[in-house]
Amino acid sequence: MAAPTTSRTDHVIGGEHVAGSGARIEVVNPATEQVIGSVPAGTAAEVDAAVAAARAAFDGWAARPVAERSAAVRRISEGIAKRRDEIAATVTAEMGSPIGFSTQVHASVPVATSRGIADLLDAGYAWTEESGNSLIVREPVGVVAAITPWNYPLHQIVAKVAAALGAGCTVVLKPSEVAPLTSAVFAEIVAEAGVPAGVFNLVHGTGPVVGEALAAHRDVDMVSFTGSTRAGRRVSEVAAQTVKRVALELGGKSANVVLEDADLAKAVKLGVAGCFPNGGQSCNALTRMLVPESRYEEAVELAVGAVAKYTVGDPTDETTRIGPMVSDVQRDRVADYIRRGVAEGASVAVGGPEAPEGLDTGYYVRPTVFTGVTPEMTIAREEIFGPVLSILSYRDEDEAVAIANDSEYGLSGAVFGSDERALAVARRIRTGQIAVNGGAFNPNAPFGGYKQSGNGREFGRHGLEEFLEIKSIQR
Structure with a gap:
């Protein structure tokens, strides 16, 4: 290097x-x-x-x-x-x-x-x-x-x-x-x-x-x-x-809406990848994963398995997927949000506020997945800017869209499902950019946000x- x-x-x-x-x-x-x-x-x-x-x-x-x-x-x-x-x-x-x-x-x-x-x-x-x-x-x-x-x-x-x-x-x-x-x-x-x-x-x-x-x-x-x-x-x-x-x-608090007919394994894998790039320090990170009630437990299991592959450590190592937060201030901010999520009743499926084992030097946090998250919780509403994913459930498509849009932000998002249905839902979500079934970033397409x-x-x-x-x- x-x-x-x-x-x-x-x-x-x-x-x-x-x-x-x-x-x-x-x-x-x-x-x-x-x-x-x-x-x-x-x-x-x-x-x-x-x-x-x-x-x-x-x-x-x-x-x-x-x-x-x-x-x-x-x-x-x-x-x-x-x-x-x-x-x-x-x-x-x-x-x-x-x-x-x-x-x-x-x-x-x-x-x-x-x-x-x-x-x-x-x-x-x-x-x-x-x-x-x-x-x-x-x-x-x-x-x-x-x-x-x-x-x-x-x-x-x-x-x-x-x-x-x-x-x-x-x-x-x-x-x-x-x-x-x-x-x-x-x-x-x-x-x-x-x-x-x-x-x-x-x-x-x-x-x-x-x-x-x-x-x-x-x-x-x-x-x-x-x-x-x-x-x-x-x-x-x-x-x-x-x-x-x-x-x-x-800022952003982007939602990844996983529809009932989605390829769940693909949606969760790409959803986790969309939440954790750059250590989660991305304004367009997919920090809210919205999953049908009937597929919730399966989605959580898939997410926990996906997170296990995100190696935390020395950022100069080619195998590392999550490096440190940019500063001690940012590390402490992320850890505080994780503690607040627990205090408000969410459950930690993997991760937590403690530093990763063996990483005593550097501003590291553990990649974290929350379950049992409801739309009014702080971790579902505020931009954390770290590797923290909240998984929420919804009853039907209208509720999924309502939860996705219930945010002061509107920067980015994602929808997974059958092509026509996913596109129709994408058009209902009020964000400046949205990916359907893993659509790739286009460097010539407009990027920017709605609302705040x-x-x-x-x-x-x-x-x-x-x-x-x-x-x-x-x-």
Whole structure:
């Protein structure tokens, strides 16, 4: 396995590396609990400088031929592919994702999503259309603040930056201070792709300082944020003072609805897999499994058997399927939710709040399956962000849909059953994305949520259009 990155971890402002004011934020490997790097603690002054650089570069970048912008995005995609192993090792080191998942998902999916933007542009995306005596024109929104999370530290960066650059926008990126090292590799890839100075800028730091300064900044035209619903509310509040555009990709509590006529073994196996990726630290994790009363006990038995195959341990080991939580805070949060589930009357079929045996160092939790869960329980309503699955029963299809929709979230979900019936149920569930019988992730399909899972979409044409304004010219 390649060593984690040794890329420079400075700010990047106007094409220059900036060391910052002196204060640093340490980055901790969650498997070893050792400090593996640090980034500058950014200030409002550094945000001002980065936004000024982005503003100065905007007119020139927006005026570039679309083919030039597309070519730059394609070179970024190719650069990510070339550094796949380094990126995977860095993600594993800074946030604990197992190396197999880091390689196959963290370091590989961004190649596809960025290439999808380039392909869309090269295929002749329609920037104008006619309507009566009007010419309708799509133009870049301007300077974009991209604020990204720790759980998919490159994937979420690329989802925003590739589309924004392709649209003709300039960007100031604030990655999560918990897992910021991957962004240093990305900054080098952007520079090597020939993106002009100031078009892409990087400012490290905390949400309350750098994030809020970006959201409030008068010269930022749009904020694209991925993170918790709580933090998304704050971004919206701050951004509202300047009435800028805000796109939010927030939390989820996704339901996996297993219908009476489903292949139960397949539905449970894929349902568990959909709950536990990235250690369960995924906003679209299938954390609620809804099973007919008549098949409940069988489903629980299958789930317990499936979980036994999820090896917990050293994330650099190719056989590990669940690594540590990203931090001690996140580990304690997950363990507290497990204890609360027990206190509210749910039963632990496998797992529990105690650390896995033999793993005294690192922020590990045991993959856990709850039975006897009812829709009003905390573990069935709140986003846990760990490897915790709740199995609920339902009487009929209408009740299954009602339980699935009884959530403040609406990000993702799944349905298993005969094709036509499963599709009909999928259409009744109020989420931004849903898989039927294990349908694969599509890097060019829109991704985003209903309700408090956010607004706006990422990936493909819909992701590109988040960063475009629409002007009508009457003639």
